[in-house]
Amino acid sequence: MSSTAADRTTIAKIEAIPLRIPMKSGAIPNAALWGDKLSVADSLLVKVTTRDGVEGWGEAFGLGAVNSAKLAVDELIAPQCIGQDATRIGPLMLAVQKKRHAIGRGGALTYGLSAVDIALWDIAGKLANAPVCQLLGGGVTTMPCYASVACYTEPALVRAVVRQAIDAGFRVIKLHESKMPAIHAARTEAGSDVELIVDVGCPWTLPEALAVADELKAIGLKFLEEPLWPPENFDGLAELRRTTGLPVSSGENISTLMEFERALATQAVDFIQPSPAKMGGITELIKVFPLAAVRNIPVMAHSFYDGPGLLAAIQTTAALGTTDSMIEVRWFEQEASLYGDALTPKEGRIPVPQGPGLGIDPDPDVISTYRR
Numbered sequence: 094m095s096s097t098a099a100d101r102t103t104i105a106k107i108e109a110i111p112l113r114i115p116m117k118s119g120a121i122p123n124a125a126l127w128g129d130k131l132s133v134a135d136s137l138l139v140k141v142t143t144r145d146g147v148e149g150w151g152e153a154f155g156l157g158a159v160n161s162a163k164l165a166v167d168e169l170i171a172p173q174c175i176g177q178d179a180t181r182i183g184p185l186m187l188a189v190q191k192k193r194h195a196i197g198r199g200g201a202l203t204y205g206l207s208a209v210d211i212a213l214w215d216i217a218g219k220l221a222n223a224p225v226c227q228l229l230g231g232g233v234t235t236m237p238c239y240a241s242v243a244c245y246t247e248p249a250l251v252r253a254v255v256r257q258a259i260d261a262g263f264r265v266i267k268l269h270e271s272k273m274p275a276i277h278a279a280r281t282e283a284g285s286d287v288e289l290i291v292d293v294g295c296p297w298t299l300p301e302a303l304a305v306a307d308e309l310k311a312i313g314l315k316f317l318e319e320p321l322w323p324p325e326n327f328d329g330l331a332e333l334r335r336t337t338g339l340p341v342s343s344g345e346n347i348s349t350l351m352e353f354e355r356a357l358a359t360q361a362v363d364f365i366q367p368s369p370a371k372m373g374g375i376t377e378l379i380k381v382f383p384l385a386a387v388r389n390i391p392v393m394a395h396s397f398y399d400g401p402g403l404l405a406a407i408q409t410t411a412a413l414g415t416t417d418s419m420i421e422v423r424w425f426e427q428e429a430s431l432y433g434d435a436l437t438p439k440e441g442r443i444p445v446p447q448g449p450g451l452g453i454d455p456d457p458d459v460i461s462t463y464r465r
């Protein structure tokens with residue numbers, strides 16, 4: 094008896110694969126993120142395979158969350174997805190969310206869900222023999238992008254990494270620095286033609302942010318990312334914008350559509366930053382674009398990833414973004430890259446890969462070498 098089309102697109106297997114890729118020797122030293130020294134880049138890939146052998150690749154937010162997201166995929170998400178139809182992504186993701194909502198509406202569970210969702214969109218594109226941006230209505234073939242560099246604190250090191258990014262063709266650079274000497278050093282090195290984004294990572298109360306606002310304004314920023322603690326202090330962000338005129342961004346730590354709506358409704362941001370590998374994958378990401386468009390707020394997807402999470406941001410933004418939308422490119426010097434040179438930016442633009450699904454598959458040799 095021959096199998097039906099639905100049988101063939103049934104999800105047969107879900108595998109969560111932790112990767113650890115070391116920084117290149119000779120890279121600029123003392124890279125750190127959120128106070129942790131960065132000598133390797135940890136990430137979590139998720140491979141979904143249908144009964145017919147179509148493979149989709151997803152990614153969960155990595156770094157320190159890899160083990161917990163893997164556990165969420167293996168124990169909480171995969172068992173509910175195996176045997177289901179890979180081509181009904183929205184209903185399946187909703188069913189998982191509803192069944193697991195009591196465990197959490199964010200964090201590792203949602204990172205794992207995001208990875209599975211992205212992999213299912215990869216499969217959807219492969220079955221249609223079209224890149225995801227085409228499934229979403231059609232998109233551009235290159236996107237403006239910016240270099241997102243790690244935290245180096247020491248002004249001389251900050252200048253070195255900024256110089257490296259400028260030499261690589263970037264005209265917009267994001268720092269992860271919150272100390273003024275480091276931020277000043279970046280502006281000195283960059284001159285006035287290069288735009289700077291400063292991601293401070295939620296350190297300040299509103300009065301603390303107000304105290305440094307004039308100095309930050311004088312440096313001239315494209316936007317200030319996540320200035321306040323806690324990240325969901327949307328009223329505080331709105332007041333910071335209103336009273337200082339500083340352009341503000343946030344969104345990578347928002348994990349539900351309702352919270353995105355609240356951030357936008359309170360006028361908390363000038364740019365909204367949904368993170369596809371953190372907030373539910375492409376299924377949820379595409380809902381943020383119309384929400385933001387209603388208020389004329391550009392979507393600047395957070396894509397501090399190198400794998401399918403980055404491709405999800407690229408494919409979705411290529412189709413749904415506005416002219417102000419840019420792609421965040423993590424600018425680490427790693428030993429190896431999942432996509433070789435396929436995503437290397439040129440003149441500040443990143444290619445939108447045009448293969449089916451996410452546009453390109455990860456290199457199996459890199460996976461087997463750096464799997465842990």
Ligand SMILES: [Mg+2]
Pocket residue numbers: 292318319345
């Ligand atoms: Mg950030």
